Amino acid sequence: MDSKFIAIIAVAVVAVIGIAAFVALSGGSDHKDVGGYGLEIFGNVDGDNDVDDKDADLLKKYLKAKENGETPPSITLDLADANGDGKVDSKDVDEIKTIASGKAKYIHFLDGNGKEMRVSTDIQRIGAEYFCNTELCMILGVMDKVVAVDYAPYMQKDFYFQDETQRANVKNMVSMNTPDYDMVNSFELDILFTFSYDPDLNATKQAKLVDCDVVYLGLYYPNLLKAENSDYVHGILKAGYILGKVDRAEAYVDWILGKLNYLMEKTAGIPEADKPHVMMTNYQNSYLSDEARTNMTAYGYNDPQGQALLVAGGHNILQDISEEAYKSGYSKSVQYDAVFNDDPKVYADYIFCHTVQYTYAATEMKGVSHGYCTNDYSDFIKAWNFAYDRPLVSDELGSKNHLHINSGDLRNGCSGGVLLAAYLAKVINADLFGDLDPVALHNNYVKEWLGVDGYDVTTQAVVIYPSV
Numbered sequence: 001m002d003s004k005f006i007a008i009i010a011v012a013v014v015a016v017i018g019i020a021a022f023v024a025l026s027g028g029s030d031h032k033d034v035g036g037y038g039l040e041i042f043g044n045v046d047g048d049n050d051v052d053d054k055d056a057d058l059l060k061k062y063l064k065a066k067e068n069g070e071t072p073p074s075i076t077l078d079l080a081d082a083n084g085d086g087k088v089d090s091k092d093v094d095e096i097k098t099i100a101s102g103k104a105k106y107i108h109f110l111d112g113n114g115k116e117m118r119v120s121t122d123i124q125r126i127g128a129e130y131f132c133n134t135e136l137c138m139i140l141g142v143m144d145k146v147v148a149v150d151y152a153p154y155m156q157k158d159f160y161f162q163d164e165t166q167r168a169n170v171k172n173m174v175s176m177n178t179p180d181y182d183m184v185n186s187f188e189l190d191i192l193f194t195f196s197y198d199p200d201l202n203a204t205k206q207a208k209l210v211d212c213d214v215v216y217l218g219l220y221y222p223n224l225l226k227a228e229n230s231d232y233v234h235g236i237l238k239a240g241y242i243l244g245k246v247d248r249a250e251a252y253v254d255w256i257l258g259k260l261n262y263l264m265e266k267t268a269g270i271p272e273a274d275k276p277h278v279m280m281t282n283y284q285n286s287y288l289s290d291e292a293r294t295n296m297t298a299y300g301y302n303d304p305q306g307q308a309l310l311v312a313g314g315h316n317i318l319q320d321i322s323e324e325a326y327k328s329g330y331s332k333s334v335q336y337d338a339v340f341n342d343d344p345k346v347y348a349d350y351i352f353c354h355t356v357q358y359t360y361a362a363t364e365m366k367g368v369s370h371g372y373c374t375n376d377y378s379d380f381i382k383a384w385n386f387a388y389d390r391p392l393v394s395d396e397l398g399s400k401n402h403l404h405i406n407s408g409d410l411r412n413g414c415s416g417g418v419l420l421a422a423y424l425a426k427v428i429n430a431d432l433f434g435d436l437d438p439v440a441l442h443n444n445y446v447k448e449w450l451g452v453d454g455y456d457v458t459t460q461a462v463v464i465y466p467s468v
Contacts, residue, residue: 052100188211280309
């Protein structure tokens, strides 16, 4: 994986540099400056993207030089205690070799919040929160060990659990934002992959769940603009080591970076003045869906929706409404007249409305059925018609095909926003992407990575309307 992975990263970085607007995101944890890729697993002493025999050889040379009073080679000392015993010695060399062989009994790493953890690799019973962790388990081929999920994926278990027996037996953890700990403990989990980035909540989960490692991988922060060093990509690779699926995790990361590189190479040369102006918003609880409301949510630079738009070669109109709001946080509630007005600097060529049906808080949003377990577009069509007929919307866009309703799966699943970026690119920069088929890409993700055969998002899922 090394040469291919590094080559993809190098090209992706060049593409990002070529887009002046792409600067570091504020979201996510700050990774240690360890050089190279810097995967935060203890034992990665050369600071690259994996733990292998090169790390063992480098640490051995380092220890020998120190013993002989010689100048030691440079290493990532902060990640050298591979066995977690508080010392850096020859036992860590042996542990690195064990990790590289895939036979380690424990993996010592930093989680998505930078918290030091050491977890057992003897995992038979997995709990997965929300769509991203559930899909990651599918990608890594460990769904046979997933015995419990929270409310949202449970409500779509017909898709996520292809084995009928497992589907009948999988448990619903309901709201993991406010867990019923007695119930979750009854599932006897070995590990819980949590969606929440809240360190206090995760610490409480760790304290109250018996004999269960609670791991936040960092999948909340895809960071499409610097994906090669994002919490999201780090988390995927860490899961590969924890679950003994390193090759699969590396291959999936290569796929994500390759697709992002393809998109960014094509859009890097678009002058800022020529980029379509787009509002990334949500449909529910907004002016677009409720006659009593005057507010709209605008997603900014740090949100996967805002990042996907930049990858696709668009200009986010929240930046024109408020530069501060655009660059801070994830979204900003704005009044509809901040968007639809006579200001020549603020205008929308396209509006994309994100929808959610099943939430992390274990609630259901009625009236927008979508996703992998829905094949009826009637809710989306109704929402599309209602939103376009709102005062000023049709005047702003000029064409009904410039308004799109899209599934929350494109933001909350484990594609890291790559699929959303592809759908966006095909709509707003169609001339650049004549060779791009987002539906084919989506089907490839479902078949090759989620492992669902004989499934076609064109006819078996509700993803985006109007269809691309």
